[in-house]
Amino acid sequence: MINTLLVCDSNNATLGDFFEKCQTVTEQLLTSSDLEINCISISGNVAFNLAVPMNANSFNNNPFLFISYTHGSESELLQNGNTPFLSTTYETESLNNSIAYCYACKAGVEFGKAICETGALCFIGYKENATIQKFFGAEDSFIECATWGIKALIEGNTTGQALSEMKEKHTECIDEFYPKDMLTASIFMENRDALVIHGNSELTLNDM
Amino acid sequence: MEKLNSTIVIIDDDKALANPDSGLIIELNMNFESIQFFHKQEEGLEFIKNNLDKRIIVLLDLGFPSGTPSGHAILESIRKITFLVPIIIWSGVDEDKEAFADLINNRAYAFLNKNASTEDIITILKEAYNNANNDISIALEEWIIAHSEEQKEKPYLLTVEGKELSLNELLNEIRLQTDVGKYFSKNLSKLTIDLLTRNKETFND
Numbered sequence: 001m002i003n004t005l006l007v008c009d010s011n012n013a014t015l016g017d018f019f020e021k022c023q024t025v026t027e028q029l030l031t032s033s034d035l036e037i038n039c040i041s042i043s044g045n046v047a048f049n050l051a052v053p054m055n056a057n058s059f060n061n062n063p064f065l066f067i068s069y070t071h072g073s074e075s076e077l078l079q080n081g082n083t084p085f086l087s088t089t090y091e092t093e094s095l096n097n098s099i100a101y102c103y104a105c106k107a108g109v110e111f112g113k114a115i116c117e118t119g120a121l122c123f124i125g126y127k128e129n130a131t132i133q134k135f136f137g138a139e140d141s142f143i144e145c146a147t148w149g150i151k152a153l154i155e156g157n158t159t160g161q162a163l164s165e166m167k168e169k170h171t172e173c174i175d176e177f178y179p180k181d182m183l184t185a186s187i188f189m190e191n192r193d194a195l196v197i198h199g200n201s202e203l204t205l206n207d208m
Numbered sequence: 209m210e211k212l213n214s215t216i217v218i219i220d221d222d223k224a225l226a227n228p229d230s231g232l233i234i235e236l237n238m239n240f241e242s243i244q245f246f247h248k249q250e251e252g253l254e255f256i257k258n259n260l261d262k263r264i265i266v267l268l269d270l271g272f273p274s275g276t277p278s279g280h281a282i283l284e285s286i287r288k289i290t291f292l293v294p295i296i297i298w299s300g301v302d303e304d305k306e307a308f309a310d311l312i313n314n315r316a317y318a319f320l321n322k323n324a325s326t327e328d329i330i331t332i333l334k335e336a337y338n339n340a341n342n343d344i345s346i347a348l349e350e351w352i353i354a355h356s357e358e359q360k361e362k363p364y365l366l367t368v369e370g371k372e373l374s375l376n377e378l379l380n381e382i383r384l385q386t387d388v389g390k391y392f393s394k395n396l397s398k399l400t401i402d403l404l405t406r407n408k409e410t411f412n413d
Contacts (some may be wrong), residue, residue, distance in 0.1 A: 014366055014368065132366060134363070135364055136359075174399070174402070174403075183364075183378075184396075186398070189395070
């Protein structure tokens with residue numbers, strides 16, 4: 001059984017609905033997979049800085065999957081865009097033994113590295129800002145790109161392969177959008193080029 | 209000769225320069241689609257404000273009657289609206305004595321002395337036109353302008369800071385060359401390189 005902790009900042013004023021859609025897609029991927037998955041979801045008004053470490057610590061004696069759709073910074077994952085709930089200086093060890101998949105701006109710069117140095121197995125995320133375009137028919141493609149790595153992992157790919165698949169998906173979206181909307185295509189390009197992996201790139205969910 | 213698709217806006221209080229029989233005006237009319245002459249600075253500024261969707265190049269005098277805005281002030285006023293219009297300073301001022309720092313900071317495209325030949329004036333205007341053709345920010349501006357008003361008013365994207373921008377608001381950021389405007393212009397250049405590198409755009413056989 002694969003324990004999974006899924007965090008979604010659904011109440012965020014600007015991107016809460018986008019994060020929630022990513023959560024929904026992720027839950028569908030997890031429940032429809034052949035893997036036996038025990039998933040705890042944290043979202044809404046819950047104090048993430050208490051609930052996330054508490055639940056992560058209940059899992060981290062064994063390998064587990066950590067997935068988050070929130071704002072972030074170079075050293076933090078943020079609730080509501082401003083309140084750290086995990087950081088390089090707060091509850092870093094709670095993600096020991098995790099494959100951490102974080103849709104959060106810039107968390108790949110310091111946070112992802114720090115948790116891997118402390119004991120996380122792998123971090124997949126972004127080393128620059130991750131931007132989306134919610135309008136003019138592009139949102140679904142951004143949701144697909146944000147969740148594509150989870151799909152790739154569920155299909156048996158390694159963490160390194162999952163990152164490659166995410167990049168390919170982003171490139172597909174560039175090619176789909178650039179003939180009609182080069183600005184949106186450029187956002188897919190920026191997000192693709194921001195993707196980063198730390199830790200073990202040879203892990204699969206079956207290893208867990 | 210095919211005229212260049214551009215409106216030359218001349219802002220100068222010397223009415224004699226507007227003589228349609230002058231060599232300069234004849235040459236300008238031969239080379240460019242439209243010539244607009246404004247003796248009053250405010251009228252020239254108003255025309256530019258109301259015609260940002262046109263490809264405009266400005267010839268701007270510096271010296272105007274006292275009590276009215278100088279060419280320096282008009283340049284600054286234009287730059288409060290857009291940095292995407294090439295502005296050529298065309299003046300008889302003593303270059304050794306005139307203050308130039310603001311002209312540089314407000315990105316005047318070039319300086320022409322009033323004694324410059326018609327040929328020199330046309331050459332610099334054509335150069336400004338060609339540079340504008342190759343400016344990705346101007347290309348982005350024109351892409352946005354091509355949308356309907358309804359489309360331009362709708363929210364288009366979210367910045368990382370959570371600010372919603374419509375295409376019209378993005379257009380303003382691009383014209384003012386803010387960090388957001390420059391970011392998207394730069395991204396378009398990077399996208400072009402990405403597409404070329406992946407051979408997405410090739411010659412048709």
